[in-house]
Amino acid sequence: MPQDVQIDTDGRLKHFISIQALPRKLIEEILALAESYIDFPTRNIKKVPLLRGKTVVNLFFEPSTRTRTTFEIAAKRLSADVINLQSDSMSTVKGETILDTVKTLQAMHTDTFIVRHKNSGAADLIARHVPPHVHIINGGDGRYSHPTQALLDMLTIRQHRHSFENLTVAIVGDILHSRVARSEITALNVLGAREVRVVAPKTLIPTGVEKLGVKIYTDMAKGLKDVDVVVMLRLQMERMEGQLIPSPREYYQCYGLTEEKLKNAKPDAMVMHPGPINRGLEIASSVADGQRSVILSQVSNGIAVRMAVIAKIMGGYSKQPKPAS
Amino acid sequence: MKVTAIRNGRVIDPANGTDTVGDIFVKGRRIVDLSEVSKVSIDQEIDASGLIVCPGLIDINAKMGERGSSQSSTMLTESNAAISGGITTACIQPDTQPVVDTPAMAHMIRTNTEQQIGPNILPLGALTKGLEGETLTEMAALKAAGCVGVSNARSAVRNTLLMRRAMQYASTFDITVFIHSFDPWLTGNGRVHEGEISTRLGLPAVPEAAETVAIARDLALVDTTGVRAHFSQLSCARSVDMIAESKQRGLNVSADVAIHNLLLTEFDVDGFNTMCHVQPPLRSENDRSGLRKGLKEGTISVICSDHRPCRIDDKLAPFVQTTAGISGLETLLPLTLKLVEEEVLDVTEAIACLTCNPARALGIKAGSLAARSIADICIFDPDLSWTVDPENMLSGGRNTPFVGMEMRGKVTHTFISGKLVTG
Numbered sequence: 001m002p003q004d005v006q007i008d009t010d011g012r013l014k015h016f017i018s019i020q021a022l023p024r025k026l027i028e029e030i031l032a033l034a035e036s037y038i039d040f041p042t043r044n045i046k047k048v049p050l051l052r053g054k055t056v057v058n059l060f061f062e063p064s065t066r067t068r069t070t071f072e073i074a075a076k077r078l079s080a081d082v083i084n085l086q087s088d089s090m091s092t093v094k095g096e097t098i099l100d101t102v103k104t105l106q107a108m109h110t111d112t113f114i115v116r117h118k119n120s121g122a123a124d125l126i127a128r129h130v131p132p133h134v135h136i137i138n139g140g141d142g143r144y145s146h147p148t149q150a151l152l153d154m155l156t157i158r159q160h161r162h163s164f165e166n167l168t169v170a171i172v173g174d175i176l177h178s179r180v181a182r183s184e185i186t187a188l189n190v191l192g193a194r195e196v197r198v199v200a201p202k203t204l205i206p207t208g209v210e211k212l213g214v215k216i217y218t219d220m221a222k223g224l225k226d227v228d229v230v231v232m233l234r235l236q237m238e239r240m241e242g243q244l245i246p247s248p249r250e251y252y253q254c255y256g257l258t259e260e261k262l263k264n265a266k267p268d269a270m271v272m273h274p275g276p277i278n279r280g281l282e283i284a285s286s287v288a289d290g291q292r293s294v295i296l297s298q299v300s301n302g303i304a305v306r307m308a309v310i311a312k313i314m315g316g317y318s319k320q321p322k323p324a325s
Numbered sequence: 326m327k328v329t330a331i332r333n334g335r336v337i338d339p340a341n342g343t344d345t346v347g348d349i350f351v352k353g354r355r356i357v358d359l360s361e362v363s364k365v366s367i368d369q370e371i372d373a374s375g376l377i378v379c380p381g382l383i384d385i386n387a388k389m390g391e392r393g394s395s396q397s398s399t400m401l402t403e404s405n406a407a408i409s410g411g412i413t414t415a416c417i418q419p420d421t422q423p424v425v426d427t428p429a430m431a432h433m434i435r436t437n438t439e440q441q442i443g444p445n446i447l448p449l450g451a452l453t454k455g456l457e458g459e460t461l462t463e464m465a466a467l468k469a470a471g472c473v474g475v476s477n478a479r480s481a482v483r484n485t486l487l488m489r490r491a492m493q494y495a496s497t498f499d500i501t502v503f504i505h506s507f508d509p510w511l512t513g514n515g516r517v518h519e520g521e522i523s524t525r526l527g528l529p530a531v532p533e534a535a536e537t538v539a540i541a542r543d544l545a546l547v548d549t550t551g552v553r554a555h556f557s558q559l560s561c562a563r564s565v566d567m568i569a570e571s572k573q574r575g576l577n578v579s580a581d582v583a584i585h586n587l588l589l590t591e592f593d594v595d596g597f598n599t600m601c602h603v604q605p606p607l608r609s610e611n612d613r614s615g616l617r618k619g620l621k622e623g624t625i626s627v628i629c630s631d632h633r634p635c636r637i638d639d640k641l642a643p644f645v646q647t648t649a650g651i652s653g654l655e656t657l658l659p660l661t662l663k664l665v666e667e668e669v670l671d672v673t674e675a676i677a678c679l680t681c682n683p684a685r686a687l688g689i690k691a692g693s694l695a696a697r698s699i700a701d702i703c704i705f706d707p708d709l710s711w712t713v714d715p716e717n718m719l720s721g722g723r724n725t726p727f728v729g730m731e732m733r734g735k736v737t738h739t740f741i742s743g744k745l746v747t748g
Contacts, residue, residue, distance in 0.1 A: 020525075099641055119643030120527040121597035129641070142643070143527025182527055207530065208521040 005127045013312050015127040015136040018145040019186040034155050034308035051080035055110045058084045061117040067139050071114050074306035120144035135313045143179050150183035152305040156298050164191040170223050172199040173233030176206045180274045189213040199223030203244040224264040232273045235282045258284045270294050326353040327368045334373030339677035340693035351700040354743040358696035379676045380692045381413025381701030383683040387632035398634035398721025404443030406654040406720035408747050411703030411736035415444050419451040420478035426451035426462045428470035435471040452477040452491050465498045473687045476503035489546045496552035503555045506543050511535035518591040518608040533561045540564050544571045555686050556580040560605035562615020569624040579686045581627035582616050584660045599640045599647040600726035617669045626682040630657040634722020652722035659732035702740040709735040
């Protein structure tokens with residue numbers, strides 16, 4: 001099985017499934033392109049005609065608000081037509097396999113699918129089974145990967161810091177179930193961050209995570225000591241089953257980001273959160289809304305990054321495949 | 326009665342310590358005593374020069390398809406696949422549809438297989454009714470109906486007291502208990518070995534302790550009940566140590582390992598390779614070395630295919646939604662010969678793991694080329710290279726991670742009860 005389904009034989013980005021195996025140069029190109037899209041909302045004409053006549057399908061097998069919406073806005077700003085399919089309106093509930101769903105939609109001559117699925121590897125699987133002119137962008141699969149989220153966080157960090165080289169970043173919370181954590185760990189390592197830490201109780205730290213290039217901390221104060229960036233992860237109480245953490249109260253006491261705990265970080269440390277946030281569970285309102293929080297700029301950067309990814313993939317493939325000569 | 330002479334083969338018969346170039350004669354269903362050869366007239370000759378002649382292979386764990394199944398693999402396709410792989414006896418778990426928890430079911434399996442040309446199918450009876458882990462089965466009756474042992478297949482017996490009683494009861498009737506040891510809670514919905522790969526791919530993981538905790542429990546119960554127990558498909562190095570220690574203390578236990586656990590590791594799952602989705606999972610490099618060491622030292626005496634054919638669609642889904650298993654009948658022998666190439670075993674030891682050792686674990690008279698034994702024979706060319714191609718597979722399941730891999734060693738002839746069924 002070929003390892004890298006993402007890059008075609010000419011070295012172009014064909015699918016965007018995971019940060020793993022992507023060269024640093026390519027990631028930096030996407031970030032630079034995204035930066036050029038940031039001021040879009042303030043321009044007179046808010047659209048570029050790059051993808052006129054192309055269709056982007058938001059194929060969401062799992063509910064999502066911000067990822068789906070920002071992908072939709074991003075594709076529309078590039079002048080693509082957008083179709084939204086949410087899991088409750090899809091025939092997979094009638095027993096159709098995801099590959100059959102994709103094949104059916106392909107037959108309707110759609111070009112790009114943004115896929116979200118509850119199972120790890122779903123986007124990779126689809127990418128390996130679509131014809132050459134179809135592109136797959138991962139909108140988050142299981143616990144594996146959420147690459148556009150990682151890139152928008154990288155973009156946000158880049159806006160506030162000149163380089164990744166001297167940065168220490170702490171990712172706090174449910175690392176075990178988090179595709180965001182996995183993608184960010186990889187992205188930060190590829191971009192050369194000095195140190196990436198994960199901070200959580202041992203029940204939420206997956207075995208062998210240090211092999212991905214992180215240092216493990218179980219104590220919040222030590223884990224935040226002198227960090228430049230704090231990334232808080234959403235805690236999904238329904239996943240905890242009372243077995244991974246005993247109670248929201250104890251979790252907040254030990255791992256909730258309060259102004260007090262934030263004092264351990266560098267004075268100018270940035271606070272990030274992929275959203276949606278649980279106020280008073282993983283983060284205090286005063287911190288989420290505080291001066292060091294960049295949570296809202298993450299959301300607007302999400303549109304720019306998703307535009308960049310779609311443009312990079314579809315723009316590079318603007319011509320139909322040549323007929324075999 | 327028809328007599329076949331198999332001439333000039335390298336006869337390897339580990340049960341009798343034989344490794345010599347010579348002739349084997351088959352008359353009717355049985356192997357002829359060499360002292361009586363001069364009295365018989367030969368009807369058919371097979372030139373086995375350059376080939377290895379050994380007892381027919383015994384696969385201690387294979388799913389052999391079911392009658393009337395809507396799956397692509399049926400008893401017929403799987404029998405043909407087994408024959409082409411030199412397998413003359415296959416032991417099947419009781420987790421068929423319906424479960425083998427009544428003498429009638431066991432009897433039906435025995436009768437079905439006797440009616441068609443194919444490997445001898447030996448059923449294991451269910452340890453508990455419906456494999457539900459709540460009520461004992463009629464083990465004495467199952468034994469009388471042809472079950473070679475009892476097992477709860479891949480359903481855990483959660484209730485430790487019931488497990489103890491099942492062992493006591495089996496022991497009463499001198500029945501071997503076959504155990505897939507795993508702790509259902511630690512296993513959860515885990516699919517791959519807990520380690521670097523499970524973490525990187527974000528796949529639900531099965532920790533080593535899921536196996537070792539259960540083996541510790543089951544060994545303690547074997548110890549107190551004195552039952553004869555066979556541990557199926559070990560996957561961890563530590564499990565091997567535990568079995569070795571219990572054997573040293575004199576417990577009547579044996580163990581097997583699936584061939585893929587001896588060759589592949591968790592890293593083969595990378596890239597969401599669903600063909601490497603198996604239960605128990607492929608584990609670490611250290612576990613693979615431990616399993617190989619256990620085989621070399623005899624703690625593990627049997628290699629099985631753990632053949633689980635499935636439709637290709639069952640592998641074309643996000644990893645956790647795919648069916649576990651590898652279609653392994655046709656690659657059992659050449660993959661085992663890879664262990665010879667890699668100097669884990671010598672060729673006699675390798676053949677023993679596929680013939681007389683499983684026969685002993687199953688308590689059956691097979692796996693031997695001694696005079697007057699039933700003539701189940703496998704003849705193979707140890708040097709013939711071939712490439713695994715799903716299109717050429719006889720099994721209804723083409724689910725194998727070994728596609729495109731070069732194999733050395735191919736079966737040329739298979740005899741079942743004296744009848745040449747291939748070649």
